[in-house]
Amino acid sequence: MKKITCALCLLSFIIFNCQGQNGTENTGEPRMDWEKYDPPSTLIVPEHQVTRARYPFIDVHNHQFNMPNQDLDDLVEEMDKLNMAVMVNLSGRGRGSEEHLKGSLDNVNKTAPNRFIVFTNIDIQSINEKGWTERTVKQIESDVKLGANGLKIYKSQTMAVVNGQRVTIDDPRIDPVWAKCGELGIPVLIHSADPKPFWSPHDENNERWLELKLRSRRKRSDTDPAPWETIIAEQHDIFKKHPGTTFINAHLGWYGNDLGKLGELMDRYPNMYSEIGAVIAELGRQPRMAKKFLTTYQDRVMFGKDYWNPEEYHTYFRVLETADEYFPYYKRYHAFWKMYGLDLEDEVLKKLYFKNALKVIPNIDASLFEGL
Ligand SMILES: [Zn+2]
Numbered sequence: 001m002k003k004i005t006c007a008l009c010l011l012s013f014i015i016f017n018c019q020g021q022n023g024t025e026n027t028g029e030p031r032m033d034w035e036k037y038d039p040p041s042t043l044i045v046p047e048h049q050v051t052r053a054r055y056p057f058i059d060v061h062n063h064q065f066n067m068p069n070q071d072l073d074d075l076v077e078e079m080d081k082l083n084m085a086v087m088v089n090l091s092g093r094g095r096g097s098e099e100h101l102k103g104s105l106d107n108v109n110k111t112a113p114n115r116f117i118v119f120t121n122i123d124i125q126s127i128n129e130k131g132w133t134e135r136t137v138k139q140i141e142s143d144v145k146l147g148a149n150g151l152k153i154y155k156s157q158t159m160a161v162v163n164g165q166r167v168t169i170d171d172p173r174i175d176p177v178w179a180k181c182g183e184l185g186i187p188v189l190i191h192s193a194d195p196k197p198f199w200s201p202h203d204e205n206n207e208r209w210l211e212l213k214l215r216s217r218r219k220r221s222d223t224d225p226a227p228w229e230t231i232i233a234e235q236h237d238i239f240k241k242h243p244g245t246t247f248i249n250a251h252l253g254w255y256g257n258d259l260g261k262l263g264e265l266m267d268r269y270p271n272m273y274s275e276i277g278a279v280i281a282e283l284g285r286q287p288r289m290a291k292k293f294l295t296t297y298q299d300r301v302m303f304g305k306d307y308w309n310p311e312e313y314h315t316y317f318r319v320l321e322t323a324d325e326y327f328p329y330y331k332r333y334h335a336f337w338k339m340y341g342l343d344l345e346d347e348v349l350k351k352l353y354f355k356n357a358l359k360v361i362p363n364i365d366a367s368l369f370e371g372l
């Protein structure tokens with residue numbers, strides 16, 4: 001009996017010492033890190049590459065920072081290849097000047113008046129200056145007269161710190177600005193906070209681990225500048241306070257990974273719309289839930305992309321239009337998983353691509369979508 005026990009002890013000692021640091025078998029093979037492991041799929045299934053959207057579409061979330069001096073003919077040529085009928089440039093004021101806005105609008109009017117919509121921007125950093133509210137309301141009025149058709153609020157503005165003190169986006173000094181947008185009939189597209197994992201520990205449990213490694217300045221914490229839930233709730237606060245103003249909650253309000261919750265918010269705030277910029281990988285990993293959501297809220301969600309890279313639109317089209325399975329996404333730091341097509345109904349697709357934007361954003365040329 002004693003001999004058997006000793007033999008067992010020896011055996012477990014040997015097994016233990018043959019395990020690597022993480023309990024993996026030490027076979028003498030070199031270890032490979034997770035970032036490197038990205039094998040092409042061997043799955044053979046029908047594939048439908050979509051380089052051009054099935055219907056002409058409006059991209060409600062785009063940034064062109066050099067619009068006054070840009071060759072817009074070149075841009076229109078790229079848009080035509082994708083079947084993008086209208087691009088909404090949210091950065092009408094560039095880095096913040098009226099001159100830039102005028103230049104953008106002039107260039108559009110000269111080159112392709114019905115292919116671009118331009119939003120204006122405001123300055124939150126100067127909010128403590130005397131007369132800020134009055135001045136900013138006047139600016140909105142005048143920018144709309146010049147030809148702006150909406151207001152964009154940047155994420156930096158929902159996380160603003162002025163003289164060491166946080167200025168929240170539901171600050172009462174900004175209230176008259178939201179009210180004015182409602183009165184003028186222009187929507188406010190607001191990007192609040194960032195994906196929630198940016199606030200989580202940077203470890204093996206974080207889905208955005210790679211992004212935070214490559215873009216470490218995106219890391220946030222409960223004190224930098226505030227908890228994620230707080231910043232997100234502050235924007236909901238203004239939706240509630242201003243039911244007469246239309247808000248486009250950018251990037252699915254960062255609830256693309258919790259569409260049940262996003263649906264609750266849709267029900268609670270009838271003046272809240274949304275768009276899918278930069279979050280197609282969230283929809284593409286839950287095709288059944290996402291299709292159900294986009295069908296239920298078909299009158300409330302618009303097409304957006306954010307970063308202008310024509311090739312990346314193809315993945316959006318493929319996720320929305322096809323029933324393809326397990327195909328690659330283009331940016332591993334957003335998603336280490338594969339995509340599945342949602343195969344949206346035609347009517348849902350048309351609303352997402354252009355009908356909802358036509359309803360929410362003024363002065364888009366509806367003749368571009370005639371007969372559809
Ligand atoms: Zn944006």
